Amino acid sequence: MIPVRGFEGRKVAVFGLGRTGLTAARALVAGGAEVVLWDENEGGRSAAEFEGFKVADLSKADWSEFAALMLSPGVPLTHPKPHWTVEMAQAAGVEVLGDIELFARTVNAAPPHKRPKIALITGTNGKSTTTALLGHICASAGRDTRVGGNIGVGVLGLEDMHGGAVYVLEVSSYQLDLTSSLKPDAAVLLNISADHLDRHGGMDGYVAAKRRALLNQGKGDTAIIGVDDPWCQRICTEITAANRRTIWPISASRSMGRGVYAIQGVLYDATGDRVVEVADLMRARSLPGRHNWQNAAAAYAAARALGVSAEDAAAGLMSFPGLAHRMETVGTIGRVRFVNDSKATNADAARQALSSYPRVYWIAGGKPKSDGIAPLHDLFPRVAKAYLIGEAADQFAQELEGRAPYEQCGVIDAAVAAAFADAKASGEDAIVLLSPACASFDQFSDFEARGEAFRHAVEGLTRPALRGARA
Template sequence: MIPVRGFEGKTVAVFGLARTGLAAARALLAGGAQVALWDERPEGRAAAEALGLPLVDLTTADWTQFAALMLSPGVPLTHPEPHWTVIKAHEFGVEIVGDMELFARAVNAAPEHKRPKIVAITGTNGKSTTTALIGHICASAGRDTRVGGNIGVGVLDLDDMHGGAVYVLELSSYQLDLTSSLKPDVAILLNVSPDHLERHGGMEGYVAAKRRILLNQGKGDTAVIGVDDPWGQRICTEITAANRRTIVPISASKAMGRGVYALQGLLYDATGERAVEVADLLRARSLPGRHNWQNAAAAYSAARGLGISAEDAAEGLMSFPGLAHRMETVGQLGRVRFVNDSKATNTDAARQAMSSYPKFYWIAGGQPKTGGIDALADLFPKIEKAYLIGEASEAFEETLKGKAQTLACGTMEVAVAKAYADAAAKGQDAVVLLSPACASFDQFADFEARGEAFRVAVQGLTAPAAKGARA
C-alpha cells in the first residue's frame, strides 16, 4: 500500500466502493486522514463494512467537513451530466480527486531519493497489452517493477515506493479526468479514436482527457506518441513545437526519419543517427498483428527512456507471455480453438482480433457503444456466424441482417455451447472468438469477469453437451 499524506486530521469523502475506492480509503487512513465512505450499491457498502471502514451517508452528510471528494473513475464527472456528489462538491467548494491524483501527490511529497520512476500509458486501444509488456521488460531487466492502475491492482494498493522502483501504470480517460499533478518520466499516448464520447461530451472532450497524460512533463522526460491516426499526429506536432521533452513518435504502418516504427514485422529504432533494426516481431508469439507492433514500438521506446539497453528491451519483447483477455487462447476442443478477446470493448479493438483470422464464429454484444458495429462492415464476410449476447443483441442482429448469420443467445454459456456445436459440425479447423465490441456492464462487473465467464463456459464443454445445445 502507498500511504497518501497531505490530509492528516482532515476528512475525505470517498464515493464508489469498488477496488479503486476501497484502496484509496485504506491509503488515506494510512496517511493520517479520516474518511467517510459511501456507495449507492448495497454490495459496495457491504464490502466496506467487511473491511471495518466507516460508512457515512453522503446524501445527508455535512459537506462543509470534507477536505476533498475521492471519486471513483466510473462516476460521471461532467457528462452526460455531473453526478450528484460532484454537484455537492462544487456547491461546498470541495476538491474532487481520483486515485491517480492521490498517487501523484504521494510521489510529489516524497523526498527526492525516494521518488520512483513512473511510466504512464493511455490510448483508445492497446494500453493494457502495452502496460503489461513494459512491466515484463522492466522486470526482465532487473528493475523493481510494479504494474497496476486501470489494469490488475489499483495504484494505491501497489507496494510503497522507493527510489529504485518503477511504476508502470495504465490510465483510462476517466482516471485522467480526475488527475492534475501526475508527472510521468515516460508518458505514452498510443492512439486516439472515438470512444466513451457520451462520458466526455464528444470527441474534443475525449481527446483533451487523453492528452492530460502529457500535462506536467518537462526537460528530461519522454513522451511516446502514436502517429498512425490523425489525432495522434496533431498532438505530436503540437508538443514537438513546445520542445520541452524528448519526443518519440511511433508507428506500425510507415517508416519515419525519427522515432520507432515497425514495418512487415521488423522493429526499427530511428532515434539516433540512422534507423537500426532491433527486433523481428514475427518471432514474438504473443505479439501478433500490426496493432501489437505498435504496442511493441511503444514498450521498446519506454524501456529505452528508462535507460534499459536496446538488447534487453528487444529480449523482453520476445519473451512476453501475453495478456489475459486479449486474443488469449483459453482452450481447444478437437479442431475448435477458443479465443478470449473480452478486452475488446469497442469496434477498433474488436477489429484487431477479427482481422487476425480468415474466418471465425463470433460471440459479440454487451452494452453497446455509440455507432454500434457499423465500422466493422468490411469484416462481416469473415463471420461464419454471430452469437449475440446482452443489450446489443437486437441492434447487432439488425446490422448483420443479410450480411452474416446470427443467433440471439442471451447468455455467455449458451453462446459458447452453440458456437462450438456449429464449429465442430464443420469438421475442420475453426476459431470461436469472443470479441464483444461492447462494454460489459449490462451482464458483468467488468471485461475481466466477462472473459472469465467465457473461459468457464469453454472448460465446461463436452462434445455431447455441446451437441445437445444445438437443438
C-alpha cells in the same frame, strides 16, 4: 500500500467504495488523514464498516470540514451531469480528485532520491496489454517493478515507493479527468477513437482527457505517441511544436525518420542516429496482429525511456506470456482454436481481432455502444458466421443481414457450441473468436467474467468426450 501525503490531520470525503475507493481510504488513513466514506450501494457501505471506517451520508455532511473529495473514477465528474457529491464539493470550494492524483502528490512531496520512475499508459485500445508488457519487460530486466492503476491493483495499493522502483500504470480517461499534477517519466498515448463520449460530453472532451496524460511533462521526460490515427497525429504535431520534452512517435503501419515502428511484423528503433532492427514480432506468440505491434512499439519505447537496454527490452517482448481476455487462446479442439478477446468492448477493439485472422467464427454482442458494429462492415467478408448474444443481438443481426451469415444464440454457452459445430464441420483450421464489440453489463459483472464464461464453455465441449473415454 502507499501512504498518501499532504492531508495529515485533515478530513477527506471518499465517495464510491469499490476497489479504488477503499484502497484510497486505507492509504489516506495510513498517511494521517481522517476519512468519511459513503456509497449509494449498501454493499459498499457494509464493506467499509467491516473494515472500521467511518461511514456517513455525505449529502448531510458539513462540506466546509473537508479538505478534498476523493471520487472513484466510475462516478460522473462533468457529464452527463456532475454527481451530487461533485456539486456539493464545488459549492463549498472543496477540490475533487482521484487516486492517481493522490499518488502524484505523494510522489511530488518525496525527497528527490526517493522518487520512483513512473510510466503512464493510456489510449482507447491496447492499454492493458501495453501496461502488462512494459511491466514484464522492466521486471525481466531486473527492475523493481509495480504494475497497477486501472489494471490489477489500484495504484495506492501497490508497494510503497523508493528511488529504485518503477511504477507502470494504466490510466483511464475517467482517472485522467481527476488528475492534475502527475509527472510521468514516460507517458504513452497509444491511440484515440470514439469511446465513453457520454462521460466526456463528446469527442473533444474525451480527447482532452487523454491529452492530460502529457500535461506536466518537461525536460528529461519522454512522450510516446501513436500516430496511426488522426487525433493522436494532431496531438503529436502540437506538442512537437512546443518542444518541451523528448517525443517518440510510434506506428504499426509505416516507417518513420524518428521513433519506433513495426512494418510487416518487424520492429525498428529509430530513436538514435540510425535505424536498428529490434525484433521479429511474428515470432512473439502472445503479440499477434498489427494492434499488438503498436503495443510492442509503445512498450519497447517506454522501456528504453526508463533506462532499460535495447537488448533487454527486445528479449522482454519475445518472452511476454500474454494477458487474459486479450487475444488469449483458451483451448484447441482438433483443428479449431478458441480465442478469448472479451476485452474488446467497442467496435474499434473488435476490429483489431477480426483483422488478425483471414476467417473467423465470430461471437459478438452484449450491451452495445453507440456505433454498434457499423464501423466493421469492411471486415464482414472475414466472418464465416456470426453468433449473437445479449442485448445487441437484434441490432447486430440487422447490421449483418445480407453481409454475413449469423445465428442468434442469446448466451455464450449456446454461441460456443454452435460456433464449434460449424467450425468443426468446415474441415479446415478454424478460429472461434469471442470479440464482442460491446460492454458486458447486460449479462456479466465485467469483461473478465464474460471471458471466464467463454473459457468454461470451451472446456465444457471436451467433457463428454473425456467421460466417454473413462467409461
